[in-house]
Every structure is written in structure tokens, then in C-alpha cells.
Amino acid sequence: MSNFSTTIRDGVRFSKAWPKEAMLASIFLEHRVINLIPFVNRVMPALAVITVLLPCFARQPEMLPQSAIFALLFLAAPFHLFYWLGRRANRLLSPSLANWYRELHHKLSMAGETMKPIVSKPRYFELAYTLSKAFNRFDKGFVIYGS
Numbered sequence: 001m002s003n004f005s006t007t008i009r010d011g012v013r014f015s016k017a018w019p020k021e022a023m024l025a026s027i028f029l030e031h032r033v034i035n036l037i038p039f040v041n042r043v044m045p046a047l048a049v050i051t052v053l054l055p056c057f058a059r060q061p062e063m064l065p066q067s068a069i070f071a072l073l074f075l076a077a078p079f080h081l082f083y084w085l086g087r088r089a090n091r092l093l094s095p096s097l098a099n100w101y102r103e104l105h106h107k108l109s110m111a112g113e114t115m116k117p118i119v120s121k122p123r124y125f126e127l128a129y130t131l132s133k134a135f136n137r138f139d140k141g142f143v144i145y146g147s
Contacts, residue, residue, distance in 0.1 A: 011086030
């Protein structure tokens with residue numbers, strides 16, 4: 001099992017590799033999670049500050065330790081999302097998605113695109129790389145997999 005920082009790093013790489021196409025949101029959860037990250041980065045620090053300041057303004061200093069814990073929880077939310085993405089990136093594809101990955105890889109190779117060698121047990125990271133190449137090369141119709 002990989003350590004926490006490696007998984008976070010994999011999540012950051014995966015979020016950069018995943019294609020930013022809205023039509024993938026109906027098929028994969030990754031698109032929604034990646035689009036949530038900028039919102040969480042904007043909102044959670046403000047929530048953390050408000051959470052810590054609220055007991056001070058309400059003159060309830062005994063609530064400050066709980067507020068600090070909640071503030072840390074809010075500040076850790078982006079790390080949680082990147083951790084989830086890192087775990088997902090290293091997860092093996094289901095058999096149907098693996099077949100779709102192989103078909104896309106083959107189509108891209110036949111179209112003259114330079115590709116990494118095909119992987120026998122593909123992960124979501126290989127699918128992200130292949131999908132990015134396919135969106136750059138083909139029209140959007142290739143997304144309908146299984147046909």
C-alpha cells in the first residue's frame with residue numbers, strides 16, 4: 001500500500017490528466033470531483049476562519065477547541081478529494097472499461113497518435129491519459145462505449 005503523500009501526488013497528477021469534458025460527468029464521478037476542487041479551495045478556508053471566530057464573537061471560549069477541530073476538518077477537505085482521486089487513479093478498470101480502453105488505444109494507434117504501450121491491467125490513470133488523447137484527436141462521438 002502506498003503512503004499518504006504518494007497517493008495525494010497521484011491524485012493531483014490524475015486531476016491534471018483527466019479530460020475536462022462535461023459529457024464524461026454522466027459516466028464518471030471523477031469529472032464532478034475535479035470540478036469540486038476549486039470550489040472547496042475557495043470556500044473551506046473561509047469556513048474554517050468563521051468556525052474559529054464564531055465562539056470568540058459569541059463569548060463562548062469553551063467552544064474554541066471544538067471549533068478548531070472543525071476548522072482543521074474544513075482545511076483538510078481538498079486533501080481528502082486529492083486522496084480519493086489518487087486512490088481512484090490506481091484502481092484497476094472494470095472488464096468493460098478495460099475493453100473500452102483497449103479499443104480507444106487501438107483506434108488512437110491506428111490514427112497515428114503516439115501512445116504509451118498498452119497495459120494488460122489498466123488503471124483509471126491509463127484511461128485518463130487515453131481519453132485525453134482521444135478528445136484531442138477525435139470528435140466527441142467516441143465517448144459512447146460498449147458499441
